[in-house]
Each structure stands twice: as C-alpha cells, then as structure tokens.
Amino acid sequence: MRVLVCGSSGCVGSAVVHALRSRGHKVVEGARGASEGRSSMPIDFMQARVPQDWAQQLATAGIEAVVNCVGILMPARGQSFERVHTLGPIELFRGAALAGVRRVVQVSALGVGDDAEALSTPYLRSKLLADDALAALPLDWAVLRPSLVYGPRSQSAALFATLASLPLIGLPGRGAQVVQPIHVYELAEAIARLVEQPGELGAVMELGGPQPLTYREMLAQYRAALGLGDALWLPLPMPLMRFGARLAQALPQKVFCRDTIRLLERGSVPAANAAPRLLGRAPSAMAQGLAVTPPQPLVDLRARLSPALAWALRASLAFMWLYTAFVSAALPDESGVLQLLARCGFAGPFGVAALVFSCGLNVTLGTLTLLRPSPWLYAVQCGAVIGYTATAAFNMPELAIDHCGPLAKNIPVLALLMVLWIGQRLEPRAQAHRVAAARAATPPLIPAGSPR
Structure with a gap:
C-alpha cells in the first residue's frame, strides 16, 4: 500500500514511517521543507490549500492511505492551533475524500471531547474540530487518541527527563495526576496495523500503556532510566505551577505552557485501552521502553563522577x-x-x-x-x-x-x-535489577524495522 505520512519528521511520524516500511508498504514522507519527489511531499498546514488541490496531488502520487501525525503542543511564531490542528488537516481530509483515498488515520490526543473543560482548552478544542470533520466525510477513517507518548524525538519526554534529572524535583500539587504513557514505537505499530486492517473502521480509539502511573511515579521511572539515585520531591501549589507555566510561554521552548498544566490536571488515562487489541499483546511497561530507548533530556544535568x-x-x-x-x-x-x-x-x-x-x-x-x-x-x-x-x-x-x-x-x-x-547515581546492582525486572516483565518492545 502507498501511504502518505504527514509530520514524518516528528516523533510519531518518523516512527510510523519506519513501522510501515518494515511491513512492506511504500511510504511518502510529508513534512515542512520536504522536496517534491517519489517518496516525499512538502506539507505545511500553515499554508491554506483548497481540497481540490490536495485531491489532485494525492491522486497523482497514487496515495491509498493517509496518516496525519502533525501536531504542536503550544502555538509558536508562524504556527497556530487553528491552522496546524484544524483547518490544515480538514483541507487535507476533504481532498483525500475527493481523491478516493481508501483510509485516513488521524493521530489526535487523549482528553479530546465535547465537555466544557475540553472545549475551553485551545489544544483539545482544535484537535476535536478536525476529528469531527474527518468522521463526517465519505471515507474510511480512524481517530487515535493516545496518552502521553514517550521515546526518541518526543519533546514532552525530553522535558520530563530533564525535570527528573534535577536534584530537587518540583511536583504539581502532590504529583498525583494520573497518566498512562505509551512508547512511540508501539503507537507506530498500532497505526501500521490499523492501516492494514481489512473492513471499515470508522472509530475513535484511545491508547495507553499497560497501566496508569502518577506523575511522580512517571518521573521516578525517568530518573531510574537515567541511572540516578534518590531525589528530593517538592510539592508545589497548583496556582504557582500555573503562574510558572504562564512565564514559561515567553521562553524559547515548545512544551511547557498553561495548556500543558490543564492537560496534566485533566489526567491522561484511556477509558477503554485499544492498544492491546491493536498490538495483539499487552503494551510494554514504561521501564521496559526506557531501557530500550534511554531518555534524552533537553538539558543533560547529569554529572558522571568516578x-x-x-x-x-x-x-x-x-x-x-x-x-x-x-x-x-x-x-x-x-x-x-x-x-x-x-x-x-x-x-x-x-x-x-x-x-x-x-x-x-x-x-x-x-x-x-x-x-x-x-x-x-x-x-x-x-x-x-x-x-x-x-x-x-x-x-x-x-x-x-x-x-x-x-x-x-x-x-x-x-x-x-x-x-x-x-552526581549521585543509582547503585549498579539496583540499576541492573530494575532493568532486568523490566525486561522480564514484558515481551520485546521494538517491532521489526523500527529505528534503533
């Protein structure tokens, strides 16, 4: 099958490209700045395009399925939720319907919904509008709403790894917010299986890892994967965290903002986890995923002392x-x-x-x-x-x-x-024990052909 992957240079998109190619599919990589070619296509949702132009380009390229992995965590110069999450994808989806594309898979976000809290969050609202527009089109579709995604190239994972490496770790409240992280390789494998699945889909699916973790437990997993010893945990009042997020929006970063705090407070646990069904097995524990692909902090604060x-x-x-x-x-x-x-x-x-x-x-x-x-x-x-x-x-x-x-x-x-x-590190024996336990607890994480 010939598949267009939009956002192929990002965390999820690059993993989807590898997963599809490892299963024998022909992939066209769509990304900003990409050149026009047999296996690449320039895609910039910030530039308005009529659906007819999309239809012509998709038909000419022989695209049979589209996977949209484009997303931003916060607006930046030259990027807005309205264009990147809503209008740009809708133009593409309508063009795909006109071109007779067999299937479209939209990677949305867990927490998207039509309740008042979600609608008041710009990030979630912009995703919902595109999800609903896709569901109304005369083509086969699937909307995936994953929990936190970690692994190579994940900006949020890099932020969490940085926070976890601090000697004094600030927690929003008591750090009891619940998340259910899923590794990007397994999300990509689930997407590849959806692209291949026979019959009609027409479904919204929520995905997550094998079990919920509190925010503090998640950071502890990152810290153990970094080989660091115990840290000091500092509970911070939520108003102070929101104020810090407001200040952080002025900094040159694309992760921490007011919406990030609101999403964390909302929780990120699937009501019905579709990952085991799509993968044909239980998803891997976070400790296992971090053992396979060690976290890479935005700023590496580790000190390795002999x-x-x-x-x-x-x-x-x-x-x-x-x-x-x-x-x-x-x-x-x-x-x-x-x-x-x-x-x-x-x-x-x-x-x-x-x-x-x-x-x-x-x-x-x-x-x-x-x-x-x-x-x-x-x-x-x-x-x-x-x-x-x-x-x-x-x-x-x-x-x-x-x-x-x-x-x-x-x-x-x-x-x-x-x-x-x-520079205090986890004792070698304790580190080896944690890694061995994680590897024994779950099946191999990396599907064939995934980037190593």
Whole structure:
C-alpha cells in the first residue's frame, strides 16, 4: 500500500514511517521543507490549500492511505492551533475524500471531547474540530487518541527527563495526576496495523500503556532510566505551577505552557485501552521502553563522577566542615568566632550556645559527607552555606568586598555541593535489577524495522 505520512519528521511520524516500511508498504514522507519527489511531499498546514488541490496531488502520487501525525503542543511564531490542528488537516481530509483515498488515520490526543473543560482548552478544542470533520466525510477513517507518548524525538519526554534529572524535583500539587504513557514505537505499530486492517473502521480509539502511573511515579521511572539515585520531591501549589507555566510561554521552548498544566490536571488515562487489541499483546511497561530507548533530556544535568573523584571531592568538603568546627571550638578567641557571632546578635551566653550549635552542625555535616552522603544531606549543606553567607553579609557587609573573598568563596562551595548532589547515581546492582525486572516483565518492545 502507498501511504502518505504527514509530520514524518516528528516523533510519531518518523516512527510510523519506519513501522510501515518494515511491513512492506511504500511510504511518502510529508513534512515542512520536504522536496517534491517519489517518496516525499512538502506539507505545511500553515499554508491554506483548497481540497481540490490536495485531491489532485494525492491522486497523482497514487496515495491509498493517509496518516496525519502533525501536531504542536503550544502555538509558536508562524504556527497556530487553528491552522496546524484544524483547518490544515480538514483541507487535507476533504481532498483525500475527493481523491478516493481508501483510509485516513488521524493521530489526535487523549482528553479530546465535547465537555466544557475540553472545549475551553485551545489544544483539545482544535484537535476535536478536525476529528469531527474527518468522521463526517465519505471515507474510511480512524481517530487515535493516545496518552502521553514517550521515546526518541518526543519533546514532552525530553522535558520530563530533564525535570527528573534535577536534584530537587518540583511536583504539581502532590504529583498525583494520573497518566498512562505509551512508547512511540508501539503507537507506530498500532497505526501500521490499523492501516492494514481489512473492513471499515470508522472509530475513535484511545491508547495507553499497560497501566496508569502518577506523575511522580512517571518521573521516578525517568530518573531510574537515567541511572540516578534518590531525589528530593517538592510539592508545589497548583496556582504557582500555573503562574510558572504562564512565564514559561515567553521562553524559547515548545512544551511547557498553561495548556500543558490543564492537560496534566485533566489526567491522561484511556477509558477503554485499544492498544492491546491493536498490538495483539499487552503494551510494554514504561521501564521496559526506557531501557530500550534511554531518555534524552533537553538539558543533560547529569554529572558522571568516578568513585575516586567523588570520594576526593567529598573528602575536601568534609575537611572544610570538620576543620571549621575544630578551629572554632578549640580556639574561639584566637579565631575571632565569638566576635563574629556577637556582631550577628549572639553575644554572651547566646554566643556560646550559637557556637556549640554551629560546631555540632559542622561536625555532623562533615562526618555524614564522608560516611552517609544523601540528597537530604546535600540539600541541608546548601541551606547551611547560604544561611551562613547571608547572615554574615547582612551583619558584616565588609566581608562581601574583602579582597580575600571570605564570602565569595562560598559560590564554588555551592557549585561543588551541586555537582556531588546531581552526581549521585543509582547503585549498579539496583540499576541492573530494575532493568532486568523490566525486561522480564514484558515481551520485546521494538517491532521489526523500527529505528534503533
């Protein structure tokens, strides 16, 4: 069969191209900037076209089926939901009906519906208009509404991998929003099977992975796949997340926006998961999918430290804490620590109490840095360094401009703490156990011919 795949350069489209070709189909790749040829076709939904022009081009190219994988997560310069999700696809679908194309498969999004919440979300509303227009045409059609799609080239997966790699991970609320991610290779396989399926379709199908996950559980899966150890989880109020999303829309990125938060709050779990029926088996667990195609963060914040280097850095940090505690406790007058505490408002007995507390804290931090490093330990150390620095700078501003930089030197100390914090990795045995368990839990993920 000769199939036109629109959006062939994207995450879903490129996987669909590989899946179809591996099954013996002839694929015409449609994408912006593509050249006109036997196996490629320039497609830009931002440029209006009458259906008759589409019909002529499809008939000339001998197209028998169309798969539309074009989509954007947020509007950008030169791209709008109205054109990319609604008007452009509708023009194509009407042209396909005129050209006698046998089947059209539209990749929509889970959450699309005619309820008030969905209609108030520009992303979902624009998808629904195209879905409904396709269903009204005199041709065989199928609308697929997948949950979150992860795998190579997925922009949302790259964002989630970046967030998961942070040492302190912010959660929308408690991170209890439910999703059911599906790997792009399996979505592509399901689409290829739909293109081949005999008989009439005329159906809307929701797809997802094998089981629902909370948002926090999903990020934990990404973190484990990156080989990182435990993180600190920070619940954030939803109004603050929405405000952050509004600010993020001004940044040069195409993933995080107000609609993203609304979609996450809405949840992304299929009411009836069609993936097992289309695949002929259960879809793969997320841990298995990430083991096959490791996540690629937008910004790679991982620090790979050899055991010897990590020990040397920790030893230098521990020395700083222990040495400071020893000098302050053994030589309180000579070191000037009591005078410094007095200038900070801790004089007399209060100064002695503050000295004892400070020395105890420094000894504890130094000892744990050597023996029991953990995310919480590095977070406390960062807080201690910032607290010491801010207190000294406020009460003794001359230290901030001292040519020896007694306070400025805390900046590289914080940098060292961050490197050690993000450099903590999952223990090799634990990592191997998780990967082995994921591979044993589900059948092989990659269908023949998929990109590896």
